[in-house]
Amino acid sequence: MTRKLVVSVYISLDGVVQDPVGMENSGLGNWVGPFSRGPEGDEIMRQELWAADLALMGRTTYEGFAAVWPNLNDPGGFAKRLNGMPKYVASTTMRQAEWTNTTVLSVDVAGHVRRLKGEGEGDILVYGSAGLVHSLLPLGLVDQVHMLIYPTVLGRGTRLFPNDFAARFDLRDLRQLGSGMAHAVYTPS
Structure with a gap:
């Protein structure tokens, strides 16, 4: 059985x-x-994290997470779950990672992702990591996109989809959340 690669973003x-x-x-x-x-x-975020058995991040996202998550002890157990699971960071500049259970992928990231998708049963969870997502989407390696949609327009900044990427997606789930937010789950058609 092939595990799913799930991209989870605040957007x-x-x-x-x-x-x-x-x-x-x-x-x-x-x-x-x-x-x-x-x-x-x-609860949506809890279910998403507990469905995964490893995390994959780009360097910038990894550095932000690694600066905070190892020192957290939240009542919901998110930190314990994330800190304990295997983590992979895609980076051509990092040589080693300090966060527990982290492996640096510096070459053939797509090949490593294909191998990881063929092993185990839990999802591969990609938090943020736009550059990494930009490289995986055109290769057909993304199975689901989970969007926590915020009711704000920023006018600039890195977007989820690369400029030259075109594809169709099917809406699998849509829920309205607090503060006018929504959570949407899409799969490539």
């Missing part, structure tokens, strides 16, 4: 996924901060 109405919590010095600020996904949104 603005105009498709921006860059720097949602304002840690990358992009000038976009913490654009998710004014909104609350509520208990239903928290």
Whole structure:
């Protein structure tokens, strides 16, 4: 059985996924901060993480996560789950990763992803990581896109889909959440 590669993003109405919590010095600020996904949104995120048995990230996302998650002890157990699972970071500049259970993929990332999809049963969860997603989408390696849609327009920033990418997607689930947000699940057609 082939496991699914699930891309999970915070996304603005105009498709921006860059720097949602304002840690990358992009000038976009913490654009998710004014909104609350509520208990239903928290449960969606919990189910998404517990369905996965490994995480895959690009370098920028990895560095942001690695600076925060190892030091968290949240009541929902998100940190314990994420800290304990195998993590892979796609990077041509990193040589080693300090966060527990992390492997650096510096060459043939697509080949590693194909191999990982053929092993195990839980999902491969990709948080954010627009550059990585831009490289995996055209190769047909993305099985689902989970969008936590924020009711804001940023006007600039890195978008989820690369400019020259065209594809059709099927809507699998759509839920309205707190603060005018929505959660949508799409699969490539």
